[in-house]
Each structure stands twice: as structure tokens, then as C-alpha cells.
Amino acid sequence: MDCEKFDQVLIDALYDELDELTLAAAKRHADGCPRCQAAWSGLKATRKIGILPLVEAPAGIEERVLAAANAAHRDVAWPKRLGRAISWAGSFAMRPQTAMAAILLLMLGSSVIFVRAKPDRGGTASRVHVTERGVPERAVPPGCPGCWPGCGVWLGDPPAGVPVASLISCLRNCQSRGFALAFVAH
Numbered sequence: 001m002d003c004e005k006f007d008q009v010l011i012d013a014l015y016d017e018l019d020e021l022t023l024a025a026a027k028r029h030a031d032g033c034p035r036c037q038a039a040w041s042g043l044k045a046t047r048k049i050g051i052l053p054l055v056e057a058p059a060g061i062e063e064r065v066l067a068a069a070n071a072a073h074r075d076v077a078w079p080k081r082l083g084r085a086i087s088w089a090g091s092f093a094m095r096p097q098t099a100m101a102a103i104l105l106l107m108l109g110s111s112v113i114f115v116r117a118k119p120d121r122g123g124t125a126s127r128v129h130v131t132e133r134g135v136p137e138r139a140v141p142p143g144c145p146g147c148w149p150g151c152g153v154w155l156g157d158p159p160a161g162v163p164v165a166s167l168i169s170c171l172r173n174c175q176s177r178g179f180a181l182a183f184v185a186h
Contacts, residue, residue: 001029006036014043
């Protein structure tokens with residue numbers, strides 16, 4: 001028997017699964033070859049260690065091991081904790097449902113930021129409604145006292161029958177609430 005053939009039958013010889021003639025040839029070869037003798041004796045020693053009887057674990061070992069593991073997790077530096085959190089989150093990131101939910105939240109969040117009522121020059125949201133004549137007119141802003149029709153923007157002469165002092169007080173009242181008003185007198 002040569003070294004190559006010995007390597008092929010070594011495991012079978014170790015577990016006594018060879019016929020007597022092949023086993024005797026393997027032992028003769030191992031006695032004459034130092035390399036094969038070292039492999040044979042090393043595997044025999046490993047097998048003997050592998051069949052040692054199991055010893056019962058000491059009482060309380062489980063609690064001590066779990067306590068040591070918990071202590072090790074508590075003493076982890078923040079960069080490692082951050083890395084673990086990113087790894088955990090990354091395990092969900094590749095799932096299609098998570099990606100779709102993230103896109104939905106991104107769309108809703110961006111719509112809150114980018115789609116808003118545009119303020120007019122006075123800083124309030126402009127509201128326009130169409131009259132029966134088909135011409136858009138400015139609506140009375142919410143919270144405007146509505147002293148008379150057209151309150152909110154005055155163009156032309158002050159309304160008839162309204163004293164100028166009450167017009168000025170209404171103007172100041174509306175401006176203090178942030179409404180843009182104009183009064184053009186002739």
C-alpha cells in the first residue's frame with residue numbers, strides 16, 4: 001500500500017470498517033511511513049477524546065452565562081450599537097413592502113412641505129370666488145369683521161353713509177389681523 005491509497009482508507013480504518021486484509025496492509029504501511037503514522041495516531045487520539053463521557057454542567061451555569069452575555073451587551077460602545085441598529089433596519093429595507101411604505105411616507109411628507117396655499121402680498125392665503133358676472137373677486141377673508149360689502153379691499157370712494165372714522169377703525173382692525181387692505185380716496 002502507498003500513501004495515496006492509505007489516505008483513502010484512513011477514515012474507514014479508524015472506525016474499523018475495512019476488511020481484515022486491507023486493515024492489515026494499512027497498519028503495515030503506517031508502521032513504515034512516518035507521515036502516515038502521524039496521521040493515524042493523530043486521528044486515533046482525536047477519536048478517543050471524542051468519546052469521552054459527558055459531564056453534567058455545574059448548577060447555576062446557565063444564569064451566569066446569561067448574566068455575562070447581558071453585561072457584554074450593556075457595555076457596547078455607541079458606534080457598535082449604531083451599526084447593529086443599521087444592520088437590523090437594513091434587514092427590513094430589502095423587503096418590497098417596506099420599500100413601498102417608505103415611498104408612500106416620502107410622498108406624503110413631501111406633499112405636506114411642498115403643496116401649501118400660497119400667501120398673497122399681505123401674508124394671508126388668497127381666496128378667490130367667482131361671482132354671477134363670471135369675474136373672479138377676492139373673497140372676504142375668514143375672521144374679517146365684514147363691515148360692509150367689499151371689506152378686505154377698498155377701491156374707489158368709501159362706502160356711502162359710513163363715517164370716515166369707522167372706516168379707519170375697520171382698516172386698522174383688519175390690518176392688525178393681517179389682512180391687506182387698500183383705501184383709495186378721490
